[in-house]
Amino acid sequence: MNLALNMNQAAPSISTAELEIEIREIRKSYGETPILKGLNLEIPKGQAVALIGSNGSGKSTLLRCTTRLIEPDSGEVILHGQNITKLTGARLREARSKIGFVFQHHNLVPRLSVLSNVLHGALGRKPSARLWFQSLATNLDREEAMYCLERVGLAQFAARRVTQLSGGQSQRVAIARALMQRPTIIMADEPVASLDPQAGEEVMNLFFQLSRSENLTLLFCTHHLEHAVDYADRVVGLSKGTIQLDQESSSISVAELRGIYD
Amino acid sequence: MTEASYPLPNRFERPSVVSFALYIFIAWFVVVSFSGAGISLSNFIEGIPNMGTLLSEMFPPKMDRLGAIGKALLETFQMAIGGTILGVILSVPLGVFASRTQSPHVLVYRFTRLLISFFRSVPDLVWALFFVATVGLGPFAGTLALMIDTIGFCARFFAEAIEEINSGPQEALTAIGANRTSRLFCSVFPAAMPSFTNTAMYSLEKATRSSVVLGLVGAGGIGIELKVSMDMFRYAEASTIILFIFLLVVAVETLSTKIRQKLM
Ligand SMILES: Nc1ncnc2c1ncn2[C@@H]1O[C@H](COP(=O)(O)OP(=O)(O)O)[C@@H](O)[C@H]1O
Ligand SMILES: [Mg+2]
Numbered sequence: 133m134n135l136a137l138n139m140n141q142a143a144p145s146i147s148t149a150e151l152e153i154e155i156r157e158i159r160k161s162y163g164e165t166p167i168l169k170g171l172n173l174e175i176p177k178g179q180a181v182a183l184i185g186s187n188g189s190g191k192s193t194l195l196r197c198t199t200r201l202i203e204p205d206s207g208e209v210i211l212h213g214q215n216i217t218k219l220t221g222a223r224l225r226e227a228r229s230k231i232g233f234v235f236q237h238h239n240l241v242p243r244l245s246v247l248s249n250v251l252h253g254a255l256g257r258k259p260s261a262r263l264w265f266q267s268l269a270t271n272l273d274r275e276e277a278m279y280c281l282e283r284v285g286l287a288q289f290a291a292r293r294v295t296q297l298s299g300g301q302s303q304r305v306a307i308a309r310a311l312m313q314r315p316t317i318i319m320a321d322e323p324v325a326s327l328d329p330q331a332g333e334e335v336m337n338l339f340f341q342l343s344r345s346e347n348l349t350l351l352f353c354t355h356h357l358e359h360a361v362d363y364a365d366r367v368v369g370l371s372k373g374t375i376q377l378d379q380e381s382s383s384i385s386v387a388e389l390r391g392i393y394d
Numbered sequence: 395m396t397e398a399s400y401p402l403p404n405r406f407e408r409p410s411v412v413s414f415a416l417y418i419f420i421a422w423f424v425v426v427s428f429s430g431a432g433i434s435l436s437n438f439i440e441g442i443p444n445m446g447t448l449l450s451e452m453f454p455p456k457m458d459r460l461g462a463i464g465k466a467l468l469e470t471f472q473m474a475i476g477g478t479i480l481g482v483i484l485s486v487p488l489g490v491f492a493s494r495t496q497s498p499h500v501l502v503y504r505f506t507r508l509l510i511s512f513f514r515s516v517p518d519l520v521w522a523l524f525f526v527a528t529v530g531l532g533p534f535a536g537t538l539a540l541m542i543d544t545i546g547f548c549a550r551f552f553a554e555a556i557e558e559i560n561s562g563p564q565e566a567l568t569a570i571g572a573n574r575t576s577r578l579f580c581s582v583f584p585a586a587m588p589s590f591t592n593t594a595m596y597s598l599e600k601a602t603r604s605s606v607v608l609g610l611v612g613a614g615g616i617g618i619e620l621k622v623s624m625d626m627f628r629y630a631e632a633s634t635i636i637l638f639i640f641l642l643v644v645a646v647e648t649l650s651t652k653i654r655q656k657l658m
Contacts, residue, residue, distance in 0.1 A: 201569055222573075229571035239566035243584040252580050256571025264579045306566075313570060 151210075152177040152317060152349040153198065158207035160193055167193050169373030170207070175351060177316075180343050182360035182381070183353040185370035186393050191353040194370065195319050198351075199231050200224065212316060229256025232310025234320040234352075238302040240294045246305050247290040250277040253312025280308040284338060300331025307338060318343065320352035324359070332356070336363045357386045452633035459631060463619060467638050469533055470615035473608070474601040474646075476537045481544025481601075482594045486583075488545060489552025496556055496582060498574075506549075514546030518604045522613040533614025540601045540608070548597050555589035556582055588657045595650040602646045606639050 153175040160168040167190040175181055185191050196202040198209055200216065208217045216227045232253075240249045247266040251273060254263050262268045266277070281287045284304040294302060303323060310318055320339065324332030340363045343350040354360055360367045361381050369377030369392035377392050409417070488506055490496045497503035521542045525535035563581040572580065583590075609617020616635060623632040 199569055201565060225571035225573060227571070228569060231569070233566065233569035235562065235566060237562055239562035241563045241581050241584050243587065244580075248580075252567060252572065252576075253570060255567065255573075255576045255580070259573050259576060261576075261579070264576065309566075309570075 150177045151175070152179075152212055153351065154208075154210040155194075155198060156208040156210070158194070158197055158209070159205045160190070160197055160202065161205060166373055168197065168204070171370075171374050173368065173375060175349055177349055178343070178347045179366060180340065180350040180364045181352075182364035182367045183351060183370060184355070184357065184360055184367060184377075184389060184392055185353070189370045190373065191370055192321050195233075195321050195351070195353065198319065199228055199233060201233075225256055225259075229313055230316050232307075232313050232315035232318040234303070234306050234310055234318065234323045236322040236325050238294075238299075238306040240302055240305055240309070242293070242295050244294065245290070246281065246286065246292050246294060246297070247274065247277055249294060249305060250280055250290075250308045250312050253277075253280070253309040256313060277308075277312055280311040281305070283311060283342070284308045298331070299327050300334060303327060303331075303335050304338060307335070307342070311342070315348065317349045317351070320350075322353055322355065325355065332359075339363065357389045360389060361386055448629055451627075451629040454630065455634040455637055456628075456630035457634060459634075463616070463635055463638055466609075466616040466619045467642055470605045470609070470617075470639075471602065471642060471646075473533050473536045473540060473615050474598060474605040477540025477605070478544050478594065478598045478601045480537070481541040482548055482590075482597065484541070485545050485548035485552050486590075488549040489556055490578065490582075492549060492553035493556040495561070496578065507553075510546060510549045510553075512546075513542050514550065516542075518543040519607065519611060522608045522611050526612050531612040531614075536605060536608040536613035536615055539613055540605060543604060544597045544601060547600065548593050551593040552586070552590060555586040555593070558589075559585040591657055592654050595654050599643075599647050599650050602643055606643075 151174055153173070155171060155173040157170045157172060158168050159166070159170050171194065183191050183194070193202060197204040198211075200209070200219075204217075208215060210216070211227060212230070214227060216224065219227055241252070245266055248264075251263050251266055251269050254273060254276075262270060263273060266274060269277070278287055278290060281290055284307050286301060286304055286308065289297065289301065289305075294305065297305065307318075318339065323339070324335050327335060336359050339350060339352065342348060350364075352364070361384065364381050367377065367379055367381050367384060367389060368375055369389070371377075371392055377389075488510060491498070491502050491506040492510055494503065497506070518539050521539035522536060525538045529535050529538065559582060563585065564577055567577045567581055605615050605617075606620075607617050609615040609619070610621050612618065616639060620632060620635045620639075623629070623635060
């Protein structure tokens with residue numbers, strides 16, 4: 133089967149460009165059940181990578197281990213040349229501040245305004261109490277947050293409460309919050325899984341445009357194989373605790389990708 | 395239908411010897427309690443004429459000491475407000491320490507839980523006696539007693555409210571690199587705020603009712619006025635005081651209900 137043949141063909145850009153994410157021999161078990169079994173992945177700066185795999189294959193676990201929201205049992209994570217495996221406290225928070233993380237459910241604070249939520253994105257790079265609520269924030273920070281909202285096309289909703297937004301709009305606010313981090317990497321865990329197809333398409337488009345215009349490294353997992361092919365430079369398939377497929381998206385079809393679910 | 399493959403279960407389960415003995419003991423204890431509590435129908439019947447006399451002497455309520463009564467009532471309400479506000483403010487950090495999800499350490503969690511249970515299980519009148527003995531007679535002792543009582547009630551419910559909130563926004567803030575304080579103020583407190591306010595309003599109602607009796611042990615407020623009137627057989631004046639207490643409690647409850655409804 134041709135999947136097996138393609139398995140070891142790394143995308144050509146990997147060896148040449150500067151690496152943004154290096155995951156080495158990551159292992160993670162829940163109790164007796166191993167989820168990640170010594171997984172390796174290298175992503176060069178500016179690349180958009182789609183991570184696919186069946187439910188429970190460990191996609192979310194892998195993303196969370198990469199920023200140590202879940203502590204891996206062993207292995208190393210090197211982000212932008214910095215080994216973050218052993219960092220603690222303020223150093224870990226600083227490393228995390230450069231990674232925008234977008235969740236399936238937007239995870240905004242529902243009772244606060246859109247602008248306050250976007251301002252929270254800056255909390256990692258400068259822990260100031262004035263960022264807690266938009267009413268306290270400096271003019272400079274408020275303007276930057278407005279600019280982030282403009283980039284996702286929602287500046288007109290800055291004063292609204294998050295609960296008054298649609299699912300797609302909320303997810304775009306979550307992206308604005310990630311942009312407020314001034315990130316070099318954006319990770320997204322099934323960001324469009326709870327959106328209708330059109331809103332999903334819009335959000336994926338936004339990710340794609342942003343990663344291109346700002347040279348952001350993008351790692352997202354998805355069950356939409358079309359999204360993987362359309363919006364990523366590279367598709368990585370996770371199965372049985374390791375990477376079973378790694379291909380440039382231009383050289384693979386949706387039909388071929390279905391093989392990872394077998 | 396003649397041959398069911400399984401037998402019907404018994405209507406009653408047969409109790410074990412231990413539980414049977416326990417039932418007997420409980421029944422005996424209830425009976426003993428009735429006599430221990432001095433419950434006596436004859437005493438009650440003999441007391442009915444007295445109650446009638448007392449009630450008739452209470453009417454019409456006497457309005458000549460309205461100034462003094464009004465002042466004592468205001469003091470009572472001020473104690474309730476002061477005690478509730480102080481108690482609610484202190485309950486916020488205690489609630490954080492006493493919540494499984496936000497407590498900085500399991501020992502802090504255990505200790506805070508224990509402290510809150512202690513505050514709650516000692517009755518407010520006992521706290522009032524304690525503070526009268528330490529800070530002296532007057533409304534300050536009452537305010538402190540109400541504060542402790544409020545903490546016993548609020549800190550526990552605050553901790554539960556904190557445990558119940560959705561963890562998603564907190565995870566998002568952790569991923570951003572926000573520190574613990576920022577996570578508390580940006581996601582935990584905003585999410586728990588409706589529940590906090592609800593509990594605080596209940597506390598104010600509770601404190602208003604409690605503040606009335608604290609005066610009986612000299613901890614300030616209208617209770618002492620009531621006691622003096624009853625002791626001096628000035629029942630018409632006592633009825634005025636009771637009426638005023640009733641109005642205050644109803645007013646606070648109405649206000650609190652309005653505010654809580656608005657939050658829903
Ligand atoms: N906190 C946890 N405790 C125990 N098992 C977990 C936990 N989180 C995830 N799992 C299990 O790990 C496996 C991988 O989960 P996950 O990474 O969420 O997969 P995916 O995102 O690919 O659907 C699943 O079988 C899931 O049940
Ligand atoms: Mg998942």
